[in-house]
Amino acid sequence: MKELIEKALQQYRAKRGFDAVKWVDAKCRMFNDYMRRCGLKAACVSVSGGVDSAVTLGLIKHAMDMSGSPIERILGISQPIHSSQWAYDRAMECGKALGVEMVVVDQTPVFDSLKQLVDTSVGIEGKDFASGQLRSYMRTPVGYYVAQLLSQAGTPCVVMGTGNRDEDGYLGYFCKAGDGVVDVQLIADLHKSEVFKVGAVLGVPESILRSPPSADLWEGQTDENELGVTYDFVELYTGWFLPLQDSEKKAFVEGMDEETKKEWEHFSQICETVHRRNAHKLNGSKNLNVL
Numbered sequence: 001m002k003e004l005i006e007k008a009l010q011q012y013r014a015k016r017g018f019d020a021v022k023w024v025d026a027k028c029r030m031f032n033d034y035m036r037r038c039g040l041k042a043a044c045v046s047v048s049g050g051v052d053s054a055v056t057l058g059l060i061k062h063a064m065d066m067s068g069s070p071i072e073r074i075l076g077i078s079q080p081i082h083s084s085q086w087a088y089d090r091a092m093e094c095g096k097a098l099g100v101e102m103v104v105v106d107q108t109p110v111f112d113s114l115k116q117l118v119d120t121s122v123g124i125e126g127k128d129f130a131s132g133q134l135r136s137y138m139r140t141p142v143g144y145y146v147a148q149l150l151s152q153a154g155t156p157c158v159v160m161g162t163g164n165r166d167e168d169g170y171l172g173y174f175c176k177a178g179d180g181v182v183d184v185q186l187i188a189d190l191h192k193s194e195v196f197k198v199g200a201v202l203g204v205p206e207s208i209l210r211s212p213p214s215a216d217l218w219e220g221q222t223d224e225n226e227l228g229v230t231y232d233f234v235e236l237y238t239g240w241f242l243p244l245q246d247s248e249k250k251a252f253v254e255g256m257d258e259e260t261k262k263e264w265e266h267f268s269q270i271c272e273t274v275h276r277r278n279a280h281k282l283n284g285s286k287n288l289n290v291l
Contacts, residue, residue, distance in 0.1 A: 002260040008252070009232060012240040013193075020197040027186060028063035034184065035063075035070045035158070042073040042155035044146045045162065046139050046179075047102065049090035051208050052162040052187060055195050058202030059186050060160065061098050073155045076102045077146055081111045081135045090208050097205050105142050111135060136178025143182075161185040166192045166231050170238040171271065172278025173227065180281060191239060192231035229270045237271050 035041070043060050047053045057076050064071040078091045088104075095102035115134060119125050126134065143159045150157035161182030167173040168188060174180045187195055192213070199209050213223040213231070224230055241249065256264060280286070 002256075002263055004256055004260055005233070005236065005264060008240065009236045012236060016239075018194050018197065020194070020201045023190075023194075024059065024062060024198060024201055028059060028066060031059070031063045031184075031186060032066060032069045032071070038158075040156045040158050041070055042075070042147075042150045042157035043071065043160050043184075044075040044077060044143060044150065044157055045160040046143055047076040047078055047091040047094060048162075049087035049094070049208065050213055051195055051199055051204065051211075052164055052167075052213075053091075054094045054204045054208050055199045055202060056160055056162045056186050057094060057100055058098050058199065058204055061100050062202060073150060073157075074100050075146060075150065075157075076100050077143060078102060078104045079107055079139045079142055080104070081107045081138065086211075090205070090211075093205050094208060097203060103146075107135075107138055107142070111138060114138070133175055133178065136175035140178055140181045158183045161188075163188055164190050164192055164195050166234045166238065167223070170242070171227070171234065171274045172281040173223075173274065174281065176281045191235040193235060227270065227274065229267045233267045234271060237268060 035043075045053060045056055045060065047057055057074070060071070060074050063069055064074060076091070076095045078088060078095075080088050092102055094100075111134065115126060115131060147157040147159050159182050161168075161184065162179065163174055163182075163185055164187050168180075168185070187198070190198065196209055227234075241252070244252070253261060253264065
């Protein structure tokens with residue numbers, strides 16, 4: 001990013017004053033209170049090998065280890081569907097590092113069968129994006145079925161989400177009927193940069209903390225490349241710029257040189273386009289009522 005934009009980001013972060021250690025303590029106490037109040041004793045989460053699910057898993061474990069926690073069992077679920085080997089390896093490494101039980105539900109043959117069935121029935125072959133969405137859709141019922149099994153075994157279970165503020169907030173960068181269908185979100189108030197800081201506090205493996213975020217929905221996919229904008233810019237734009245008064249926004253943009261302004265407008269337009277495209281996800285289903 002250009003110098004002026006980078007300076008604004010650093011000022012925003014300084015004003016926000018994020019303290020990962022204090023945040024972890026407050027969040028885990030809040031989560032334990034929620035579990036206790038709702039009579040819940042277990043939590044399950046799909047672990048992809050990425051930082052968001054790793055941090056979520058670490059938070060649940062940290063909460064469980066607190067004195068008086070009602071949490072009796074945690075289950076991390078690895079759900080490979082033609083997934084890269086690194087994704088599986090990192091998911092399992094994360095579970096081991098955090099001391100959390102992991103199970104593997106390889107849906108690859110189910111995916112192949114279902115995709116072929118639907119593609120043939122509809123007469124359209126699903127390409128990378130559509131196929132990637134199907135992978136996300138398929139992981140949702142497994143998470144909820146696992147929760148039912150744990151509840152059946154005497155530990156009422158909640159399905160955990162892994163969405164952060166930058167992706168699942170203004171941008172709506174999640175799968176509406178996939179990772180968007182959960183019971184509880186723990187990191188929805190964190191910018192992506194803060195997720196990494198929390199991960200370091202919780203002991204998330206370096207192999208995850210050093211890797212560029214990727215949903216691994218198709219070969220070579222990275223989140224920033226798919227979005228067309230960096231997480232740092234999203235953090236500044238949605239966290240600092242959008243809440244400003246119109247006069248403050250105007251003054252900030254007018255203070256840029258032409259090259260910086262061109263970059264700002266380009267990335268801002270990407271954020272606005274993604275937001276408009278995904279806004280329906282943030283509002284739930286739409287009822288078109290006559291009466």
